[in-house]
Amino acid sequence: MRDLRFPRDPSDLTRRQRLLLAFLGGLVTVVLVFTATYYWGMRTLEGRPRTPFQALNTVIETLTTTGFGADSPWETPWMNLFVALMQVTGVVIGFVTLRVLVIPLFERTPLNLDDRLSPKDDHVVVAEYRRDTEVLLDELEALDVDYVLVESDEEEAKRLSDDGYQAINGDPEDAADLERASIGKASLLITDAGDRTASVVLTALDLNEDLRVVSFTPSTRRKAALAEVGVDRSVAPHALIGARLAEKATTPVALPESVGDDVAIREILVRRGSHLHGVRVGDSPVAAHPELSLVAGWFDGELRIPPSSGDRLTPNTVLVVAGPEGVLDEVANDVAGVRRPAASRxxxxxxxxxxxxxxxVDALPEEVSATTVDQRADADPDVVGDVTEPETLREADVEGASALVVTVDDDATTLLAVAMARSLADDLEILVRVTDEEKASPAVRAGADYVLSVQRVCARLVAAEVHGERVMDPVGQIRLVRADAAPFAGKTLAGASDPEHGWTVVAVVRAGDVRTDQSTTIEAADEVVVAGTDRSIRHFEKQT
Structure with missing residues (x-):
């Protein structure tokens, strides 16, 4: 609408304002000329005089194509040609009016994205996000979490809003823009604003001091500073994923000697293309099998002990299953892709x-050594070289290692490094971080056993925070212990576990015979084999 406000000084007119004035002047001139001509023609050629106002009315009716009043038809050829000219001129003027006035007017009217927002209360405000916004917002919508994204890039905000997301254009450092996102009624602020994070957080807390704040940061070195300004939890995604990959590569299972020959532990990987993709854990062959116990599961970098029956199997899901060796092999093949635990960790x-x-490296247990590889000598690696070159990998003795963790910054380099390592060591466990969610599938095809993307892990972290889950606790070792079965007498093997505290009864030992059938009823004279982390096993031992 600003274009319709004309300045007092004609020299200050914009190009569009000059064009608009020329159009209006031309339109008035055409109407007056046609009116005068029609007035003369009706009097002189047709012999039916009209007043000037009647002539004007007929011209307007003709130009706007609304009709010709009571004057039609005309008798003389010249008047018919003139009326036809007025009709064509009216059509031309209509097109010119659309192009010069109507279309630019609507193009310049700012779209108010706020009008597309649903009412908000106890919601999440996302103030900027730099890691594939759709992945995060899809995760929130899948969990039915209410949110508003404040995006400083106008085109990006409009694109997201057009795609159906709850997004507005605004500056998250501006209190007024945060108020448009109903920050005062929000319960959680997620910010990924880089160097502007402190400013965004302080502005938000001024408007809602009860706000819980989660911030993404490029480095763990900023955590202390962010805590000072009010950030409740700061996450360095690259560091977090590196630690998760190390935990996944080295989380062992401790087997009591008296059970080791009868109960095996296997990691079963759900590969891409598996027919079980999207199936709930409770509906999978692992959960349904009467002789197997589901001990744990890795879901996009998060270890759940035990997983919920409602969790869905996705590519990169790794299930930790206990049961007889032969049964494990059979079920592992059905799940489409098994990897035996490495002989050495x-x-x-x-x-x-x-x-x-x-x-x-920092997340590796003390008993596990690390061989580091990097092209930069100033990073002080054990091997300086290109990880995509076979000579570099051989110098790092990748063939003799139990696992390779790839955390290079370029995804193209990552894929080539994975393929090269797989060509050198077929039984090597390869765990990979990618910076682009779309590269996760190619990494698996290149030979990776386990892939985490920065975007997916960040989205899952946000989702967990919304539900108040602790998502950054270190993972303990998975252990199997043998214990007196008296506290469980009368219960079935399937009903004796305690998912809330993270331990699972995987077998019953009766007269030297190990039984893994989940329908077995436990007797007081039996012994039970229980699986869980160090923490959950300690809780089990105290409870029993």
Whole structure:
């Protein structure tokens, strides 16, 4: 609408304002000329005089194509030609009016994205997001979490809003823009604003001091500073994923000697293309099998002990299952892709010593050694070289390692490194971080056993925070212990576990015979084999 406000000084007119004035002047001139001509023609040629106002009315009716009043038809050829000219001129004027006035007017009217927002209360405000916004918002919508995204890029905000997301254009450092997102009624603020994070957080807390704040940061070194300004939890995605990959590569299972020959533990990987993709854990062959116990599961980097029956199997899901060796082999083949635990967990090769690689090294247990590889000598790696070159991988003795963790920054380099490592060591466990969600599938095809994308893990972190779940606790070892069965007497093997505290009864030992059938009723004289983390096993031992 600003274009319709004309300045007092004609020299200050914009190009569009000059064009608009020329159009209006031309339109008035055409109407007056046609009116005068029609007035003369009706009097002189047709012999039916009209007043000037009647002539004007007929011209307007003709130009606007609304009709010709009572004057039609005309008798003389010249008047018929003139009326036809007025009709064509009216059509031309209509097109010119649309192009010069109507269309530009609507194009310049700002779209108010706020009008597309549903009423908000106890929702999540996302103030900027730099890691594939759709992945995050899809995760929130899948969980039926109410949110508003404040996006500073106008085109990006409009695109997201057009796609149906709850997004508005605004500056998250501006209190007025945060108020448009109903920050005062929000319960959680997610911010990924880089160097502007402190400003965004302080502005938001001024408007809602009860707000819980989660911030993404490129480095763990900023966590202390962010805590000072009011951030409740700061997450460095690359460091977090590096630690998760290291935990996944080295989380062992401790088997009591008296059970080791009868109960096996197997990691079963749900590969891409598996017919079980999207199936609930409770409906899978693992959960349905009467002789198997589901001990744990890795879901996009999160270890759940035990997983919920409602969790869905996705590519990259790794299930930790206990049961007889032969049964495990049979079910593993059905799940489409099995990887036996590495014979040794003594050494891990870490490729890429950035934030993620260093976090992976730090997360390794004391008994596990690391061989680090990086092109940069100033990173002080054990091997300096290109991880995509076979000579570099051989120097790092990747063939003799139990696992390779790849955390290089370039996804193209990651894919080539995975393929090269797989060509050198077919039984090597390869765990990979990618910075683009779309590269997760190619990484698996290149030979990776386990892939985490920055976007997916960040989205899952946000979803967990919304539900108040602790998502950054370190993972303990998975252990199997043998215990007196008296406290469980009368219960079935399937009903004796305690999912809330994270331990699972996987077998019953009766007169030296190990039984894994989940329908077995436990007797007081039996012994039970229980699986869980160090923490959950300690809780079990105290409880029993």
């Amino acid at each position: 003594g050494r891990v090769v870490v490729a890429g010593l950035g934030e993620g690689g260093q976090a992976a």
